[in-house]
Amino acid sequence: MSFILEPSDVIAVRDQPLMLDCQVQGEQPITITWRKNGLPLPFNPRVQVLENGTLLIHKFQKRREGTDADMGEYDCAAQNRYGLLVSRKAKVHLASLPKFHTHPVSMSVNEGGVARFQCQINGIPEATITWEKDKEPLNTSDSRYTLLPMGILQVTCVRRADTGIFRCVATNIANTRYSHEATLNVTGTYTTIYKEPVILSGPQNLTITVHQTAILECIATGNPRPIVSWSRLDGRSIGVEGIQVLGTGNLMISDVTLQHSGVYVCAANRPGTRMRRTALGRLVVQAPPEFLQWPQSVSRPAGGSAVFTCVAQGVPDPHLIWLKNGKVLMPGQTVKLTNNNR
Structure with missing residues (x-):
């Protein structure tokens, strides 16, 4: 007797049906039973075990009166005359999208300068972040606009036409939410007056798992426009494979490995001189435990x-x-x- 399909981790949507696989091959008759959090699944008219062993929850609930929620760890057991076979445990989470805990803030920027807005929200699963200007989808084909996955919008070489109201839109399978509105005011006119390079937002300390993507932010302003470059504090080469620059200086490292761990230095350089400003951020790459013996x-x-x-x-x-x-x-x-x- 062996499993053809075992239950796997899943994110369920409230009031929607959910199916967990449990299909076994072997000598019949085979009896399939299910457990939740280590206890036999109690009788429930919303819950049904199909002929092939699959568990069907007709209407997934967060919490029902007098009972626990449907979230938890599920496993199935198959039994015939030869013995008992227990599946892996599958974690079932409820999709959710709470309110934003960081909203974009209004700001005034000189023409030719740099604007930055940020929003943050914790969703299950992770929400997709988009932006609107004056309640219309932002024109992302404009290369002056850089959208980073962690809810950051950068606008470089700001123009009068960029004046408007911006807001963040977060969407996942649970819901869609809108952030507070933030106004971008463009003041003054473009000038050639010298301004020293300034890093408006540098890289933050980041901890991720191997094979994920790391994005280190670096956006700078100044006149003339500073050139952003990256290096490692330990002097090791960043390399070129899987490395990409987003916008005017944000560093993206795809498919990170343990060797990518280290302190990264963002430098904003004044063209033609040695004048520069720097900011540091530590990248920690973790590897999940695995048995060797x-x-x-x-x-x-x-x-x-x-x-x-x-x-x-x-x-x-x-x-x-x-x-x-x-x-x-x-x-x-x-x-x-x-x-x-x-």
Whole structure:
């Protein structure tokens, strides 16, 4: 008996149907049962186990009167005359989109300068961020507009025509929300008066997992317009593979590896001189834990001892816990255990 399909992590939408797979091949008859958070799934008219073992929740609920919500960890068990087979645990989260916790702020910018707006919102799943100007979708074909995935809008070489009301729009499968409105006022006229380079917003410390994409912000202003460049504090080369510059100086690193961890330096340079301003940001790349060696089964006489070895690696180093029959072992056990982290 073996699984053809096991349940997988999923994000459910409130009041919408949800299906969790559990399909098994083997000698019939096979009985499929489901558990939630380690307990047998109670009878519920909204919940149905289909003939192929799939669990169907007809109308997913956040919380019902007198009962728990449908969110949690689900697993299925298949049993025939040869034994019992238990699936992996699948986490079921509820899609949500709460209110913005950072809204764009109105600002005044001299013609030819730089404007920056930011909004932040935490959604499950992560929301898609777009921008509107005067309640119309922003013309993203204008190269002066740079939209960063973390809810940042940069406008370079600001013109009189950029004057208007901006707002942020966040969308995911749960909802669509609009931020507060922010006004961009364009003042004065473009001049050739010298202004030292200034970094309006530099890179922030960022922690991500391997294979994700890192975006380090750097936007600067000055007259003449400063040139933005990047380097590493340790002197190592940033490289070119997977590296892209967004807008006038934001650094994007695709498919990051552990070697990308380090402190990055953004420099705003005045053309033709050594005049520059710098800002630093630390990028920390983590790797999820994985086992390199599993403990092996052994046979020992009563009163004897056994040695089990478990080797795992990850960044940061994983913390290993030993369990016996599903329970955490306490100090004083007679079994000798060995942990090795790499």
